[in-house]
Amino acid sequence: MLLDSNLNEIKEGKRITAKGYAVQHKDDTFKPFEFSRHTLGESDILIEILYAGICHSDIHSARSEWHNGIYPMVPGHEIAGRVVAVGSKVSKFKVGDYAGVGCMVNSCGECEACKASNEQYCERGMVATYDCKDYCHNNEPTYGGYSNNIVVSEKFVIMVPQDAPLEKVAPLLCAGITTYAPLKFSKVKAGDKVAVAGFGGLGMMALKYAKQMGAEVFIFARNKNKEQDALKLGATKLYDTTDPKIVIERFDLIISTIPTPYDITAYLKLLKLGGEMGIVGLPPSEVDPKIGAQGLIFNAHKKVYGSLIGSIKETQEMLDFSLKHKIYPETEIISANQINEAYENLTTGRAKFRYVIDMATL
Numbered sequence: 001m002l003l004d005s006n007l008n009e010i011k012e013g014k015r016i017t018a019k020g021y022a023v024q025h026k027d028d029t030f031k032p033f034e035f036s037r038h039t040l041g042e043s044d045i046l047i048e049i050l051y052a053g054i055c056h057s058d059i060h061s062a063r064s065e066w067h068n069g070i071y072p073m074v075p076g077h078e079i080a081g082r083v084v085a086v087g088s089k090v091s092k093f094k095v096g097d098y099a100g101v102g103c104m105v106n107s108c109g110e111c112e113a114c115k116a117s118n119e120q121y122c123e124r125g126m127v128a129t130y131d132c133k134d135y136c137h138n139n140e141p142t143y144g145g146y147s148n149n150i151v152v153s154e155k156f157v158i159m160v161p162q163d164a165p166l167e168k169v170a171p172l173l174c175a176g177i178t179t180y181a182p183l184k185f186s187k188v189k190a191g192d193k194v195a196v197a198g199f200g201g202l203g204m205m206a207l208k209y210a211k212q213m214g215a216e217v218f219i220f221a222r223n224k225n226k227e228q229d230a231l232k233l234g235a236t237k238l239y240d241t242t243d244p245k246i247v248i249e250r251f252d253l254i255i256s257t258i259p260t261p262y263d264i265t266a267y268l269k270l271l272k273l274g275g276e277m278g279i280v281g282l283p284p285s286e287v288d289p290k291i292g293a294q295g296l297i298f299n300a301h302k303k304v305y306g307s308l309i310g311s312i313k314e315t316q317e318m319l320d321f322s323l324k325h326k327i328y329p330e331t332e333i334i335s336a337n338q339i340n341e342a343y344e345n346l347t348t349g350r351a352k353f354r355y356v357i358d359m360a361t362l
Ligand SMILES: [Zn+2]
Pocket: 055, 056, 057, 058, 077, 174, 175
């Protein structure tokens, strides 16, 4: 067993061997890859990864669509697993506990953002779970969750109860927190009118959370294919954005999950005075939508902001909220050798659900 040899490595203070799936360059397909992770520090835990979700960001990163990626690259920032070893100063976890890791594995810990528990907005930059130089470990590249294990400082690990459905917990750690955080930031309350633009995986989560918070929710989608799904999940109405018919509603909050080019100003017009638009969908750089002074001034006293995942504290709150109210993404379990096929389906829009890799198949 590889994990037994990991325990020996820890005893001997050695680096921890790992295996997973990686791409070697931006046009590559995923193939098995062996590598090592940093030694177990006194505040670190070693997690045996049981499930890892595939996020659309993984595809953008693997293909260098946002910035030049660091290769070989093992993506994956939706990780759920079991603790198999803990460092001498670890207090939150013990061996056998379930644990989750999301989009970051460290931050400077000293800046104002970090001190205010907003590690994702660290002034030095958070250490992302993969495709990042880890300045806390000699700038070695980080490797993500498409693998059998991960070593993380306990401060960046989410506690997962023993009875939680782990394959559903994994995608919550990115898709869940990404949509939960702006709803909290905009202080959504019962009776608010919330619109969700884009109805893929993120849009579906935004709808479920906003409904649970008591809002009335409207969906904007490119067609009516998913109208029944939206209504079944409690949406009041689904607007087809290709239909020129005038939208009569005005919203307190619009959450945009759209990952392709679109007209931000057109959505601003739909906000009530004082309304807010939170943007979480991230299109590739060359088609990034723009908003200008005119669009803002002629839609005055409305606020537009971006939201990037959420803090560790908020991620824990999101997970507890999701488990309590049974709010989960729709998932499809795949084996590790199906990653390339999953990417293909996600790129061509054929994927219906969040793919989650069962690491027992590695
Ligand atoms: Zn993600």
